[in-house]
Every structure is written in structure tokens, then in C-alpha cells.
Amino acid sequence: MAEKRRSGVAADPKSAKAESDEEFLSQAGVGALLRGALLKLVEARPEDPIGFLAEHFTNEASETESSGAGDGGDGDGGRDGDGKYQDAQEEQQLNKALWHLSSAHHSQRSAFNNNIRVAYDLLSQCGSARRVPGGVQGRLYTEMLRCVCSDSGLSETAAAPLLRHLRCHDYEVVSFELFRQAVLTCAAFSEYVRRAQCLYAAVACCPEQPAERELCDAVLNALREALDTSHGPDATRYLEASAKISPAELARAMAKTRGASREQEGPSMDMREFEDAAAALFIARVRVVN
Amino acid sequence: MNMSSDRFSITAEEYLAETSALFYLNDAVTQLLEHREEFLQFGIGRYFAEYFTSVKNGNHVLFREFSYVKGTAHNRASFIHIFWKCFRQIGKNRDLLTMMEYTSLLQLLCPDFPAEMVQNTAKIVLMEDAMDCPMSLSDFIYSFQIQFYYEEFLESVLVVYEDLLEGKNPNAVIVPTSTSAETISSEEADTQEGVESSVLLECIEGLCERFKHKHPPLSAIKEVLESSTRGSYYGFLMALAKHEGISQEIGALPNRSDLLIDPEMDQELERLVAQVAISPTSNSSSSAQGLKEPCRKPSPRKSLHQRKRIEMESDGSTEETDSSEN
Numbered sequence: 001m002a003e004k005r006r007s008g009v010a011a012d013p014k015s016a017k018a019e020s021d022e023e024f025l026s027q028a029g030v031g032a033l034l035r036g037a038l039l040k041l042v043e044a045r046p047e048d049p050i051g052f053l054a055e056h057f058t059n060e061a062s063e064t065e066s067s068g069a070g071d072g073g074d075g076d077g078g079r080d081g082d083g084k085y086q087d088a089q090e091e092q093q094l095n096k097a098l099w100h101l102s103s104a105h106h107s108q109r110s111a112f113n114n115n116i117r118v119a120y121d122l123l124s125q126c127g128s129a130r131r132v133p134g135g136v137q138g139r140l141y142t143e144m145l146r147c148v149c150s151d152s153g154l155s156e157t158a159a160a161p162l163l164r165h166l167r168c169h170d171y172e173v174v175s176f177e178l179f180r181q182a183v184l185t186c187a188a189f190s191e192y193v194r195r196a197q198c199l200y201a202a203v204a205c206c207p208e209q210p211a212e213r214e215l216c217d218a219v220l221n222a223l224r225e226a227l228d229t230s231h232g233p234d235a236t237r238y239l240e241a242s243a244k245i246s247p248a249e250l251a252r253a254m255a256k257t258r259g260a261s262r263e264q265e266g267p268s269m270d271m272r273e274f275e276d277a278a279a280a281l282f283i284a285r286v287r288v289v290n
Numbered sequence: 291m292n293m294s295s296d297r298f299s300i301t302a303e304e305y306l307a308e309t310s311a312l313f314y315l316n317d318a319v320t321q322l323l324e325h326r327e328e329f330l331q332f333g334i335g336r337y338f339a340e341y342f343t344s345v346k347n348g349n350h351v352l353f354r355e356f357s358y359v360k361g362t363a364h365n366r367a368s369f370i371h372i373f374w375k376c377f378r379q380i381g382k383n384r385d386l387l388t389m390m391e392y393t394s395l396l397q398l399l400c401p402d403f404p405a406e407m408v409q410n411t412a413k414i415v416l417m418e419d420a421m422d423c424p425m426s427l428s429d430f431i432y433s434f435q436i437q438f439y440y441e442e443f444l445e446s447v448l449v450v451y452e453d454l455l456e457g458k459n460p461n462a463v464i465v466p467t468s469t470s471a472e473t474i475s476s477e478e479a480d481t482q483e484g485v486e487s488s489v490l491l492e493c494i495e496g497l498c499e500r501f502k503h504k505h506p507p508l509s510a511i512k513e514v515l516e517s518s519t520r521g522s523y524y525g526f527l528m529a530l531a532k533h534e535g536i537s538q539e540i541g542a543l544p545n546r547s548d549l550l551i552d553p554e555m556d557q558e559l560e561r562l563v564a565q566v567a568i569s570p571t572s573n574s575s576s577s578a579q580g581l582k583e584p585c586r587k588p589s590p591r592k593s594l595h596q597r598k599r600i601e602m603e604s605d606g607s608t609e610e611t612d613s614s615e616n
Contacts, residue, residue, distance in 0.1 A: 021323050028334045030322070034315060037338075041311060042302040049309040050364065054342035061335035108298065 033060070043111035044103045052103065059096055090126045094140065097122045098147055106187040116180050119144075136179060138172035145186050152190035158279060162189050165286045178289070185286055189279075196278035200271050203254070210268035217269075218253045220277050227281055310362040314345055317358065348372070356402045363504065366439045370542040372399060374431055374549075379559075381427030381550050388424050392434075411437045414527045428549050433531040436506075439540050443497070443505045444527065450493045451523045454485040484522035487515040506536045 025031060037056055046052040097119035104111035123136040123144065136144075145166055149159035166182045168174065174182075203219055204211035226244040229237050243249065297305055306312055318341045322329055329337045344350040348368035351359045359369050377395055380387065387395075389405075389412045396403040414433040415425050437444065491512060498505045505511075514529040515521070521529075530536055537543055544551075 024323065024326060025319070028330070030319065030334060033334060033338065034319075037315075038306075038311075041309075042305060045297050045305050047297075049311045050314065050342060051346050053311060053314070054339065054346045057335060057339035057342055061333065061339045064333070064335050 036060075040103070043108070043114065045108075046103065055099065059099060062092075063096070090140070093122050093126050094144060094147065097144065098151060101148060101183065101187075102151065106184060106191070112184075112187075113180070116183050117176070119183075120176050120179050135173040135175055137170070138168045138174060139170040141174040141179060141182070142167045142170075145182055148183060148186045149190060152187065154190045154193060158193060158275070159186075159190075161279065161283050162186065162286065165283060165288050168289050182289075189282055189286075192282050193275060193279055196275055197271070199278070200274045203274075210270045211274070213267045213269040214257045215254050216274050216277075218257045219250060220274070220281070222250055222253045223278060224281055227285060310364065313362055314342065317361075318342075352399060354400065356400055356404065359400050359403075360438070360441070363439070367540050367542040369400070370431070370435050370438060370540070373434075374543055375555075377427065378550060378552065378555070381431075384426070386424035386426055387430070388422060392425070392430055407438060407441070408434075414524055414531055417522075417524045417528065428546060431543065431549070432537065432546070433528070435537065435540060435543060436527060436531045439542075440504070440506060443501050446497055446501075447494060447526075448523060450497065451485060451490065451526075454489060454493065484520045484525065487519055487521050490521070490526070491515040506530055506533075507539055510535045510539075 037053060037060075040056055041049060041052060044052065100115045100118045100122070101112075104115055106112045120136060123140050126137070126140060142163070145163060146159070149163065150156065162185070166185065199219060200211060200216070201207065203215050222245055226241040229241040229244065231237070232240070297308070300308075318338060321341070322334075322337060332340070341350070345364070348364075348371055351365050351369045352372060359365055373396065376399065380395075389408055392411075393403070393405045393408045396408065409421075411430065411434040412421055412425065414437060415429050416423055494511055494515075495508065498508055498511075510530070510533050513535075514526065514533060517529070532546075534545055537545070543549065
């Protein structure tokens with residue numbers, strides 16, 4: 001590529017195409033392309049902007065190329081080959097959708113919402129032969145949520161209960177609002193589990209030994225109370241809930257149980273159990289889709 | 291690419307200024323305009339994808355003009371890495387090259403690469419002495435890395451250093467009537483070379499604040515300067531060049547002990563050499579034929595093995611270059 005740049009610098013008779021630089025750029029659509037890229041970049045603010053742009057442009061290019069190829073391929077071709085082609089295309093769209101979702105953290109809410117929209121549009125274009133009007137197929141939706149969970153580091157067993165709440169039938173069509181809620185829930189859940197793991201590590205005083213059961217129970221209770229804060233307008237609820245699980249409050253709860261039981265070596269609780277208990281608190285508050 | 295972790299709390303403009311994204315987008319469009327016929331056939335989107343992929347992989351600086359090569363920290367690191375990849379074999383053969391020869395090699399990769407940069411590198415390797423002395427690749431490349439990657443910072447350090455030599459401390463408030471010159475000369479400053487390390491460190495700490503990310507890690511600078519009480523400018527640079535932590539921070543070169551080791555590339559090279567060795571005699575299925583008469587022509591493959599053995603016998607250090615520490 002670099003060599004190409006060097007060769008043929010001046011010799012080409014460019015006068016034949018006497019369009020100005022600006023005309024050329026606007027005709028080729030460079031402005032729109034760059035504007036889109038910059039917007040994405042500023043929205044996501046990735047740590048490695050060059051890698052981000054490389055992936056972004058690669059995605060864009062394969063999108064335009066595949067849409068061009070898709071137009072040609074619709075006409076003929078055997079049933080069998082067509083089906084395979086569909087599957088490959090579906091997987092490609094799924095990967096693209098996942099990539100879009102991963103480019104912004106869910107706390108960057110406007111960027112994240114935008115990306116969900118892009119992902120939704122990508123997935124609703126899938127399977128043109130078996131096209132369902134007006135949305136994403138249930139099968140793709142469930143597959144997508146599974147991928148979101150595993151990509152964000154959740155183990156399959158940890159994700160399974162949540163997915164049971166969120167999944168829908170393969171033949172159903174998923175609306176955007178449900179899609180958005182579900183993706184957001186998965187992203188928030190995986191973060192929640194990560195935090196729960198940190199919490200457990202903090203409760204267990206040294207990393208080799210499991211934490212004491214009583215302390216864990218105290219912390220889980222505090223967590224439950226915080227999640228149960230359900231009256232009043234949103235803003236006050238958030239403040240109240242976060243006050244209930246502030247470090248000082250947790251320390252107080254833990255100190256209280258310590259005070260009640262004097263003996264040193266109580267029964268313990270391992271990481272797995274704590275994590276499951278914390279996850280259950282979260283999942284109990286997720287509405288079942290079906 | 292160093293970036294502050296609070297990149298979400300700054301404005302979009304500040305974020306863009308901290309990244310070099312605009313530099314590359316700018317260059318990509320310029321290149322596109324210059325060679326529009328060539329790139330149009332791939333499609334604009336594909337062109338940008340290719341451009342940024344090559345930037346990411348670090349092979350975008352090959353054969354580009356010097357102003358581009360030194361344009362960003364990433365470009366500089368990429369160039370150092372490419373230089374190493376291309377001319378590693380010189381180090382393996384234990385050849386010593388002069389300043390002029392290194393300049394020619396660099397200009398193969400970047401036609402307008404200035405000789406001055408090489409000259410400054412040679413000053414580090416040779417401690418500003420016997421400048422036409424040949425240097426080993428490993429001595430050269432680590433000094434070159436420091437010189438090229440931190441060029442602006444080193445220039446500022448030199449200014450500070452020269453000020454200190456003349457007896458004025460750039461950090462101190464200058465009172466014209468004060469007798470600061472006396473205090474320096476009263477200590478036996480004239481008999482010793484260089485400046486006091488602690489004073490230099492103080493001044494450099496001030497510099498680092500102004501240079502944001504574009505300086506070697508301060509901890510490494512401290513380590514280097516605290517190891518001796520006095521030192522010269524080039525002694526300091528030489529110590530920076532030898533500091534493995536700084537090299538790791540730049541990320542363009544492997545550790546000194548691994549500089550010449552790359553089994554994958556060696557294998558590839560041996561395979562190529564073997565092909566060359568066999569192919570002239572081959573007609574149809576003649577690999578066996580080629581093996582039958584291996585002694586007739588001097589096999590480059592064999593000499594490669596011999597070379598390897600010689601290398602393993604020697605201790606692998608890079609002492610052949612005349613670079614006395616003090």
C-alpha cells in the first residue's frame with residue numbers, strides 16, 4: 001500500500017479529470033464517512049482510537065460491500081447455497097451488532113442507546129427470505145443476549161438464570177424497546193456480578209480463606225434493602241439506595257453482626273454461593289418476558 | 291499511546307487533541323486526493339479501512355516522508371520497530387557500521403531521513419568522541435530509539451544542562467547581582483566533568499510537567515540520575531538508552547538479550563535460503579538431486595549455521611563498540 005503511494009506521484013495526466021478536490025471529496029462521500037467516524041469516536045472515546053477507527057472503517061466497508069453483494073445474490077442460486085449464505089450473513093450481522101454494542105460502556109447512556117439502535121437495525125435486516133416484518137426475530141434476540149453476557153465475562157451458569165427471564169420464543173418478533181431493555185439489563189447484570197465479586201473479596205479479609213457466612217449475610221441483607229428502595233421519585237430512590245450500601249453503612253452492618261456473635265471461627269461462605277445469592281437478588285427484580 | 295483515564299470528563303475537542311486521530315484522518319484524505327485514481331477502484335470505505343489497519347499494525351510509516359514518520363509517538367515507535375525488523379540481520383552477523391552507513395540504511399526506509407538525527411545518536415553511543423568509529427547494531431538501535439522518540443525532550447534537557455554547566459540554575463530565581471558563579475566554582479566543579487545529578491533531576495522534573503506524556507517515565511529518570519552524583523549529558527542519555535524500562539514503555543524493541551533472537555523469522559529465512567540453494571539445479575522433481583550434491587556449491591544455508599555457532603560461542607554482549615561508560 002505504501003509502495004503504491006510512492007509510485008506514480010506526478011506523472012499521471014490528471015487534467016482529464018479536472019474536478020477540484022472538494023468536488024471529488026463530496027462526490028465520493030468522504031465528508032459523510034468522516035463525519036460518521038468522528039461522531040462515533042467522540043461518543044465512544046475509546047482508549048485506542050486508531051484501533052477503533054480501523055475496526056469502524058472495516059465494518060463500514062464490509063457493510064457497503066455486503067449490501068451490494070446481497071442485491072445481486074437475491075435473484076438466483078440454489079436453495080441450499082442460499083441457506084448457507086443466509087447463515088453466514090446472519091453471523092456477520094450478529095458480530096457487527098456486538099461490536100457496536102461493545103464500543104461504548106452502558107454508563108455512557110446516549111452513546112450506548114445509539115449503539116443499541118444500530119445493532120437493532122442490523123439484526124432486523126437479517127434473514128431476508130424468512131423476513132418477519134417490523135423487528136428482530138426472537139431467535140436472533142436470544143442468541144444476541146447470550147453473546148452480550150459471555151462477551152462481558154459472565155460464565156454460562158451465571159448468565160443462564162437471567163437469560164431464562166429475558167428469552168422469548170424463536171418465532172416471536174422483538175420490539176425495539178424490549179430489545180433495548182434486555183441488552184441494557186444484560187450489560188448492567190454483568191457489571192453487577194463483577195462488583196459482587198469485588199464485594200466478596202472485600203468481605204473475605206485474606207484472599208486464600210473464604211469469608212465468614214455471617215458477614216456475608218449481613219452484606220447481602222444490606223444489598224437487598226438497597227434494592228428494595230422502591231418508593232418516591234427516581235432521584236430520591238437512587239440517593240437513598242446508594243446511601244444504604246455506602247461503605248460506612250456496610251461497615252456498620254458488618255460490625256453489628258460481629259458484635260452479636262463473639263466467637264471467632266464461624267461457618268464460612270464461598271465465592272460461588274455469595275455470587276449466586278447476589279445475582280438472585282438482581283434477577284428477582286427482572287421482569288419475565290413471557 | 292498514553293491517555294489519561296478520565297477521558298470521559300474532558301470535552302470532545304480535548305479528547306481529539308489528546309489522540310492523534312485527526313492527524314491520521316488528515317493524512318488519509320491528503321493521500322486519497324493525491325492518488326485518487328488508484329484508490330477509487332477499491333472503494334472509499336475500503337481505502338480508509340486499509341489505511342487505519344496499516345496504522346494500527348505499524349507498517350504505515352514505511353517509505354513515507356520524514357515529517358510524517360516523526361509526526362506522532364506511534365509513528366516513531368513504528369519506525370523504530372520497522373528499522374529493527376529490516377536490519378536485524380546486521381546485528382546477527384555482528385557487523386559494525388559507521389554513522390554514514392546507518393544513515394544510508396535509514397534512508398532506505400525514509401528517503402529524507404536527516405543525517406543529523408544519526409549524528410546525535412552516534413554522540414550518545416560514542417559519548418561524543420571518535421565520531422567515525424563503527425558501532426554495533428544493538429548499541430546503535432537503543433540509542434537511536436531514545437534520540438528519535440524523545441527528540442524534543444532531549445533538546446530541552448541539553449539546554450538545561452548547558453545552563454547548569456555555565457553555572458546558572460534555570461529553576462532558581464535569577465538575581466542579576468547575585469554571585470551564583472562563585473558558589474559553583476568554589477566547589478571543585480572545574481576538575482569534575484558534568485553537573486550534579488540531583489540538580490539536573492530537579493530541573494528535569496520541571497521539564498516533564500511541561501512535556502506531558504512525551505518524556506521517559508520519571509521513575510526511570512530518577513533511577514538513572516540517582517545512581518551517580520555527577521554526570522555528563524551524554525552519559526545521562528547513554529544510561530537512558532540502556533534502561534530496559536524505558537524501552538518497554540516505548541514498546542518498539544524487545545529486551546537487549548532478545549534483540550537478535552527471533553526463531554520464527556530465522557526459520558522463514560532459512561526456508562528461503564534453502565529454496566534458493568535448491569532451485570538452480572531443479573528441473574522437475576529435483577529436491578533429491580539438490581541434496582545429492584550439496585558440497586559442490588557453497589551452500590548459504592550451511593554458512594548460516596556456522597554463523598549461528600560462532601554467535602553462540604561469543605558471549606552475546608555488545609562490547610565491541612568502543613563506548614566507554616565514563
